Amino acid sequence: xxxxxxxxxxxxxxxxxxxxxxxxxxxxxxxxxxxxxxxxxxxxxxxxxxxxxxxxxxxxxxxxxxxxxxxxxxxxxxxxxxxxxxxxxxxxxxxxxxxxxxxxxxxxxxxxxxxxx
Amino acid sequence: xxxxxxxxxxxxxxxxxxxxxxxxxxxxxxxxxxxxxxxxxxxxxxxxxxxxxxxxxxxxxxxxxxxxxxxxxxxxxxxxxxxxxxxxxxxxxxxxxxxxxxxxxx
Numbered sequence: 513x514x515x516x517x518x519x520x521x522x523x524x525x526x527x528x529x530x531x532x533x534x535x536x537x538x539x540x541x542x543x544x545x546x547x548x549x550x551x552x553x554x555x556x557x558x559x560x561x562x563x564x565x566x567x568x569x570x571x572x573x574x575x576x577x578x579x580x581x582x583x584x585x586x587x588x589x590x591x592x593x594x595x596x597x598x599x600x601x602x603x604x605x606x607x608x609x610x611x612x613x614x615x616x617x618x619x620x621x622x623x624x625x626x627x628x629x
Numbered sequence: 630x631x632x633x634x635x636x637x638x639x640x641x642x643x644x645x646x647x648x649x650x651x652x653x654x655x656x657x658x659x660x661x662x663x664x665x666x667x668x669x670x671x672x673x674x675x676x677x678x679x680x681x682x683x684x685x686x687x688x689x690x691x692x693x694x695x696x697x698x699x700x701x702x703x704x705x706x707x708x709x710x711x712x713x714x715x716x717x718x719x720x721x722x723x724x725x726x727x728x729x730x731x732x733x734x735x
Contacts, residue, residue, distance in 0.1 A: 547724070557664075557672065557715055559724035570722050573630075606671055615719055616662035616677035623671050 514539035516607050516621035523627050524601075530594040530626055534607030541565050541583065545610035546590045547617060548581060550603040558603075562610070563590050602628045631720035635727040641706045642735050649730045651699040651716030659718045661699040663692060666729075667712045675714075676701060706734050 520532035534546065548560035561571035563581045571579050575594065583590040594601060604623040611618040633653040641647035651661060661679050664672035674683050676692040679699065689704045703710055711734050716727040 549724075556713075556729040557666075557717075557726045559726060562724070572723070611677070614662075614678050614681075615660060616674050616717070617664075617672075618674050618677075618683065620671040620673070 514609065514619050516609065516619060518605060518607050518621045518624040520624060520626070522625060523629060524597050526598055526628055527596055530597050530601060530628075531591065532605055532607075532624065532626070533589050533591045534621055536588045536590075536609075541585055541588045541590065544612060546583065547608045547610060548592045549606045549608060549617075550601075551606070551623070552600075552603040557606075560592065560594075560605075597628050599628050602626060630723070631718070631725050633716055633718060633725055633727040635714075635716060635730045637728070638731045638733065640733045640735055641703070643708065644705055647703040647706050647710070647732055647734075649701045649703075649714050649716075649732065651701070651727050652697055653699075653718065654697060656697055656699050656718065657695045659694075659720070661692065661694050662717045663690075663701045664715045664717065665710075665712045666715065672715060703732070706732075708734050710734055 515537045517535045524530045542565045547562040561581045563569045563583045578595045580593040606623045607621040608617040609619040663676040665675045666672040679694040680692045691702045693700050713729045715729045
C-alpha cells in the first residue's frame with residue numbers, strides 16, 4: 513500500500529526558504545504525477561504545484577516566481593522549495609499522488625504544519 | 630482562470646440526504662472530484678470523475694455533473710459524515726479547488 517510522508521522544518525524565518533520533502537513508500541514514484549497542496553489555518557485547499565516522475569513541472573502562477581519542485585527517483589522522493597516566505601505562507605503542507613487511471617488525487621500524506629516566524 | 634464555487638455550509642438532519650454543489654462555467658464538460666476532510670486530517674477522495682466511488686467509500690456517497698453544477702449527494706447522513714468537502718477540477722493543466730463546504734449533521 514502506497515504511503516506518503518512529508519518532512520521538513522516546522523518553523524521557517526521570514527524571507528528564508530521553506531524546504532519540504534515527500535517520501536513515497538510501498539510503491540514506485542515512476543509513472544505518476546506528484547502534487548503539493550497547502551492549507552492555511554482555518555482556510556481551504558490551495559494547489560502549489562506538481563512534478564511528473566520525469567521531472568517536468570507545473571506551478572501555481574501565484575507562487576511560480578518563488579517555487580521549485582523537484583523529484584529524486586533514486587530516493588523515491590519529491591521536494592518543494594519556496595523562497596522569500598512571509599506569514600502568508602504559514603500552512604499545513606500536503607503531498608499527494610495523482611491517480612494513474614484518472615486525474616484525482618487518490619493518496620495523500622498526513623500533512624505537515626509550517627509556521628513562519 | 631477557471632473558478633468553482635461551493636456554499637460555505639450545508640446542514641442535514643440525521644438520516645436525511647445532503648447535497649453539496651460545485652458551480653462553474655460549463656463544469657459539466659470537466660471531470661469533477663470530491664474530497665472529504667475531517668478536522669486535523671488529510672483530505673480523502675470520495676468521488677472521482679463525477680460519479681465514481683473509490684474502494685472503501687460507502688454507497689451513500691454519490692455524484693452528478695451537468696451544465697454549470699456538479700453535486701455531491703450523501704444519503705442517510707450519519708454523524709460521522711460531518712466534515713469539510715472540497716470539489717476539484719483541472720483547467721488547462723492547473724488544479725482548481727472549490728472553497729470548501731462545511732457539512733453539519735443535525
